[in-house]
Amino acid sequence: MSNLPVEPEFQQAVSEITQTLEPFLAKNPEYRRALEVVQIPERVIQFRVTWEKDDGTLAVNRGFRCQFNSALGPYKGGLRLHPTVNLSILKFLGFEQIFKNALTGLMMGGGKGGSDFDPKGKSDNEIRRFCYAFMQELSRHIGADLDVPAGDIGTGGREIGFMFGAYKKYRNEFAGILTGKGANWGGSNIRPEATGYGVVYYVTEMLKDLDNTDWKGKKVLISGAGNVAQYAALKVLELGGKVLSLSDSTGSLIATTDEGFQAKDITRIAEIKLERKSLTAFVEESSNASGDRFKWYLGERPWKLVEKADIALPSASQNELNGEEAKALQKAGVRYVAEGSNMGCTLDAIEVFENSRKSIKSLTNTEGVVFYAPGKAANAGGVAVSGLEMAQNSQRLKWTPEEVDAKLKDIMKTCYKTCWDTGKEFSEGSALPSLVAGANIAGFIKVANAMRDQGDWW
Structure with missing residues (x-):
């Protein structure tokens, strides 16, 4: 280096x-x-x-x-x-x-x-x-x-x-050279939703393995207010969870009532973002319309702003969750962290989460653990549906939303199992596999073997 x-x-x-x-x-x-x-x-x-x-x-x-x-x-x-x-x-x-x-x-x-x-x-x-x-x-x-x-x-x-x-x-050619295209000229169904949905599908598998539970009643912190955060929030609501936060570069919006964000709130935030406005525009609207359902924290991230939560989904940008904030999440009872953004957690934050995992000797006693999933696995749903869009373009076909969503679920489930199995092989000393090690090692082995077969190293 x-x-x-x-x-x-x-x-x-x-x-x-x-x-x-x-x-x-x-x-x-x-x-x-x-x-x-x-x-x-x-x-x-x-x-x-x-x-x-x-x-x-x-x-x-x-x-x-x-x-x-x-x-x-x-x-x-x-x-x-x-x-x-x-x-x-x-x-x-x-x-x-x-x-x-x-x-x-x-x-x-x-x-x-x-x-x-x-x-x-x-x-x-x-x-x-x-x-x-x-x-x-x-x-x-x-x-x-x-x-x-x-x-x-x-x-x-x-x-x-x-x-x-x-x-x-x-x-002078019509070719599948970009993904995320319009739905009526070569784009795939579920592509805008794919990253956010995929994160939730990945965490669904984490919930099963650690606590044998699901999303019902889970309190969820989400950062960001773009496509990833919006669709992750909507899918969480669909599966019975409660969304406590959204954020952007100007600050964080925290729900102050037990119901949290509703689908209509997220839909309005999506409209505001399409108008290239910040969350402050929604803050002004909601203050006038609904009183004290939300509290605005100027210039702050959501990770230290609630006393109790179960799941955190960093979905804004890189290095948006640091070591101090990781400890705050652990103190608030967060059990699951999965990155909707790329490299959302700093190395010291990952160390906090991984150290909590390393101490687990039995899956029957996991008190204090924060089960962490890196972005390269948890947010792979976006590029997965991009790959499915490429396949549809090559065949000059268009699959239904149900077909694409089913394929996305299967890809995320398989991705999680690959991370779990590989992590288990290389996570000695802990009963809970490292999804970080699993994702990195499994991805690296596949790419390295292909490179070796093609003569890039030997």
Whole structure:
């Protein structure tokens, strides 16, 4: 690591994987070479994006695509549009994506891309002009059998539509080169819901194994207010849980009554987010309409704001839950933490959760444990349905919502079992397997073996 540039997010991701792979590498030292190789992207593309503002002035942004690993299939991963985007963040996301995609069981490699362009405060015409300029260069480097990007933070259905239209004009072909497309022109049913639903389906399996229980009556903390948080919240409500919180970059909204958030609240928040407004707009509305159902905490995250909860789903961004907050969750009685966001927990937070797990000698006595699931497993539902969208595009078919949802449930259940079984093999000293070790080791083995078969290491 010493000869790498300063890339803190990427180095954090590599460090986390390396630490959890150690029990496997100790038994299989030949795979250390594979770990060295897989850390280096196959290709990194960086380019200039110039576009015209509504006032006629020229704007310029940086565009990126990190094509990290194609051992299992075409590069697959989202396009993030956010002012914080840089190579470190995209390399971390692309690196995680390799193993996440492997855990779905679908044939997809790993990649990530985007730009430091900020869609907030831009008109639809400005966003369209940026997307066309961005795709003018990106179109040279993607294809249905090469690299199939998707949406991510800042890249929703509108942006995917503009980018797809641009690609079609530049390349003169209608091809499945993006996922998250409109439902009436190649998109898959359940794609917007997939990441949020998938997290809940994954935790459903965790609930069965640790406490032989389900979602009914469970008090759930959720961060974020975008697609992942919204659909996770709706699925929690559908299964009988209670949603206590949502948040965004401006602060956290905490339910003050026993009923928590209702579906109508989440629907209204979704509408506000589509208008590119912050949660403060909902706070103002709800204060006028419903009095004291919610309390607003300016600039705070939800993890230390409630006295009692059962489940926490970080679903906003990376490093959104730290060690101090992890201890607060443990004190509040939280038993399950699953990341809807990528690398949502810091390394010291993961250490708190994993230390609680290591002390468990019998599954009949699990007091104080926090069962933790990393994002590369728990939030794999989004890319899983993206893979299903690719399959539908290849066949020129469209599956029903029920068919896609059934396949998503099966993928998440299989992903969890893979993490549990592999974690059990390499989690000596504890009766409760490490889902972190299970996810990292299982994903790594699958990718490393494919790379070895193809001559990338030996």
